[in-house]
Amino acid sequence: MTPFTSITSKILPVLEDRIDTDVIFPARFLLLMQRGEMGRYFFADQRVAADGSELPHPANDPQYKGAQILLAGADFGCGSSREQAVWSLTGFGIRCVIAKSLGEIFAANCLRNGVLAITPPRIIINELAAIESPITVDLEAQEIRAGDKIFPFAIPPAHRERLLNGWDDIDLILANEEDRLAAFENAQRLVQPWLYGASDVR
Amino acid sequence: MSGRTLYDKLWQNHVIRDYGDGAALLYVDRHLLQETSTHQSFVSLRESGRSARRPEAHLAVPDHAVPTDSRGGEIADPMAAAQITALQKNAADFGLAYIDLEDQRQGIVHVIGPEQGFTLPGITLACGDSHTSTHGAFGALAFGIGATDCATVIAAQCLVQQKSKNLEVRLDGTPQKWVGAKDYALALIGQNGVGFATGHAIEYRGPAVEQMSMAARMTLCNMSIEGGARVGMIAPDDVTYAYLEGRPYAPQGELFDQAVTYWRTLASDADAAFDKSIGLDVGTLAPHVTWGTSPQDALPVLGRVPDPKDAPNEGEARRWARALDYMGLAAGEALHDIGVDKVFIGSCTNGRIEDLRIAAEVARGRRIADNTQAIVVPGSTAVKRQAEDEGLDRIFLEAGFEWRHSGCSMCVAMNNDRLAPGERCASTSNRNFEGRQGRNGRTHLMSPAMAAAAAVTGHIVDVREVMA
Numbered sequence: 136m137t138p139f140t141s142i143t144s145k146i147l148p149v150l151e152d153r154i155d156t157d158v159i160f161p162a163r164f165l166l167l168m169q170r171g172e173m174g175r176y177f178f179a180d181q182r183v184a185a186d187g188s189e190l191p192h193p194a195n196d197p198q199y200k201g202a203q204i205l206l207a208g209a210d211f212g213c214g215s216s217r218e219q220a221v222w223s224l225t226g227f228g229i230r231c232v233i234a235k236s237l238g239e240i241f242a243a244n245c246l247r248n249g250v251l252a253i254t255p256p257r258i259i260i261n262e263l264a265a266i267e268s269p270i271t272v273d274l275e276a277q278e279i280r281a282g283d284k285i286f287p288f289a290i291p292p293a294h295r296e297r298l299l300n301g302w303d304d305i306d307l308i309l310a311n312e313e314d315r316l317a318a319f320e321n322a323q324r325l326v327q328p329w330l331y332g333a334s335d336v337r
Numbered sequence: 338m339s340g341r342t343l344y345d346k347l348w349q350n351h352v353i354r355d356y357g358d359g360a361a362l363l364y365v366d367r368h369l370l371q372e373t374s375t376h377q378s379f380v381s382l383r384e385s386g387r388s389a390r391r392p393e394a395h396l397a398v399p400d401h402a403v404p405t406d407s408r409g410g411e412i413a414d415p416m417a418a419a420q421i422t423a424l425q426k427n428a429a430d431f432g433l434a435y436i437d438l439e440d441q442r443q444g445i446v447h448v449i450g451p452e453q454g455f456t457l458p459g460i461t462l463a464c465g466d467s468h469t470s471t472h473g474a475f476g477a478l479a480f481g482i483g484a485t486d487c488a489t490v491i492a493a494q495c496l497v498q499q500k501s502k503n504l505e506v507r508l509d510g511t512p513q514k515w516v517g518a519k520d521y522a523l524a525l526i527g528q529n530g531v532g533f534a535t536g537h538a539i540e541y542r543g544p545a546v547e548q549m550s551m552a553a554r555m556t557l558c559n560m561s562i563e564g565g566a567r568v569g570m571i572a573p574d575d576v577t578y579a580y581l582e583g584r585p586y587a588p589q590g591e592l593f594d595q596a597v598t599y600w601r602t603l604a605s606d607a608d609a610a611f612d613k614s615i616g617l618d619v620g621t622l623a624p625h626v627t628w629g630t631s632p633q634d635a636l637p638v639l640g641r642v643p644d645p646k647d648a649p650n651e652g653e654a655r656r657w658a659r660a661l662d663y664m665g666l667a668a669g670e671a672l673h674d675i676g677v678d679k680v681f682i683g684s685c686t687n688g689r690i691e692d693l694r695i696a697a698e699v700a701r702g703r704r705i706a707d708n709t710q711a712i713v714v715p716g717s718t719a720v721k722r723q724a725e726d727e728g729l730d731r732i733f734l735e736a737g738f739e740w741r742h743s744g745c746s747m748c749v750a751m752n753n754d755r756l757a758p759g760e761r762c763a764s765t766s767n768r769n770f771e772g773r774q775g776r777n778g779r780t781h782l783m784s785p786a787m788a789a790a791a792a793v794t795g796h797i798v799d800v801r802e803v804m805a
């Protein structure tokens with residue numbers, strides 16, 4: 136996974152509340168199996184009309200072209216757990232999501248894909264929405280810098296460490312936790328033996 | 338020290354390593370897989386040369402992309418066929434159990450997990466699907482995950498998770514006839530908003546919950562995610578044990594008794610503290626329907642489409658206005674006069690035998706309205722067979738409904754079961770998001786009884802009136 140330290144970029148604003156993952160990545164494109172194709176379908180139905188013509192949407196607006204930071208309202212990414220929503224977002228070029236709040240599974244999927252997700256209060260979202268020049272999101276310093284303004288932000292230390300180092304959970308777990316895993320299974324086997332053998336799936 | 342909740346107990350029983358700050362490495366006992374969310378998981382496992390740590394803890398089944406108009410033979414859509422074939426191959430290559438599309442046990446993951454006894458009290462269960470909360474009805478800690486996490490569960494049988502807070506949802510009262518779990522869920526979200534449970538694990542408790550069947554409990558827990566919670570649970574009790582006894586993957590004989598003894602220890606302690614508590618009196622509840630494009634846009638069926646002028650804030654006013662435009666509705670319109678083009682009865686929310694029985698009771702001896710298409714899609718092949726044994730298929734067919742094979746169908750519209758632009762649907766599924774049932778399709782969520790009533794009248798209607 137690509138480490139996340141600091142990025143400076145324009146903001147792509149999609150400020151409506153409760154934008155769900157069906158809107159970010161419509162269900163019918165879930166039939167696609169290649170991850171590399173998914174960026175094209177970021178907000179597909181809000182960007183392209185049924186007749187193929189382009190619709191007005193921030194993601195189509197040349198002034199936001201190349202933006203790596205997405206700014207959103209409340210409950211961004213709520214709904215379905217489809218990781219395709221995050222893959223379409225990264226495929227489009229986004230590396231950081233700043234939202235009032237996030238769907239929980241979506242937030243977890245961001246972390247797993249090296250996307251920094253921050254959830255500042257509404258007042259900061261509103262301030263950022265008014266800024267047209269590029270801003271800097273600095274994970275090392277845990278602050279957003281916009282002109283002469285600095286907005287500190289908090290994320291769980293474990294998340295910060297993973298993002299800064301570009302670590303995958305799976306690597307960390309398999310490298311460090313085998314003894315604990317085996318000990319857990321041995322202990323659980325005694326308390327809930329039916330989870331081992333007897334009701335195994337065959 | 339105050340007592341522990343059901344959620345606290347299940348969480349603590351599965352912590353492999355505590356990282357502090359509520360983060361922990363959590364053991365995952367069981368994992369369900371479907372074709373649409375797991376292909377990339379296997380791509381990355383192959384790339385890194387990894388194998389399944391405990392193949393016997395997984396169960397794979399195709400449901401999302403499967404056709405429901407016929408079964409057997411070629412699947413017409415090459416992309417759907419490719420996903421299903423890939424799941425089958427992925428399961429075979431990694432040694433995971435796979436239920437074939439033609440298998441009598443096939444169905445929607447959240448219907449077949451419980452049906453097969455794969456879902457058990459006291460376990461952690463993950464699945465690449467947000468409605469995994471359904472399994473919480475058994476007193477399991479069950480939550481949806483993305484594809485990367487599915488790979489982690491396959492290779493390492495655990496996940497790094499952040500502990501949620503405890504939210505008590507207390508249900509009191511005895512519901513009126515024709516009012517049930519779907520109405521409870523819609524009312525809870527409608528009254529408290531889609532974010533009411535964000536960051537929390539819900540435990541549904543109270544006398545009304547104790548009275549519910551397992552099917553109804555699953556419907557309720559299923560829609561926890563629409564309230565923002567990844568987890569929605571109900572303490573296991575005798576209703577749970579009676580449901581599970583004898584199911585294929587459930588413990589058998591003495592082991593079952595031993596398991597029940599253990600499961601009885603899981604309920605929240607009497608002095609357990611919840612971070613937050615909300616209540617609902619189901620005794621005064623009317624059937625609910627949604628009018629907009631968020632599950633929280635739910636109102637009693639005798640209500641009217643709201644006016645954006647009355648929205649609680651500017652943001653909501655904008656969203657309501659947009660929803661009305663999308664839904665083709667005007668403020669002040671009576672909900673029970675809205676005509677429907679299609680009716681969908683099915684999904685992991687309401688595709689169980691109990692749901693079909695209720696819908697059939699409404700459909701019996703009636704005819705669906707002209708210009709209305711109604712489809713019934715059993716949640717599993719076993720539900721379909723059971724319904725056919727009971728003659729429900731004939732009731733539906735005689736009333737003009739289509740009787741389909743099981744799958745997610747028009748809940749997610751990945752196959753041909755979908756709305757055309759502008760079409761309006763009375764649906765027993767769980768999401769009324771824009772485009773969820775097909776591009777520019779319009780979804781009204783409701784219970785199976787209400788959907789059947791809409792089918793036979795051609796418009797949204799109070800089922801109590803139809804059955805009076």
Ligand code: SF4
Pocket residue numbers: 400401445446447466468684685686744745748749766767
């Ligand atoms: S029926 Fe709908 S909500 Fe349930 S698993 Fe299938 S697509 Fe998801």
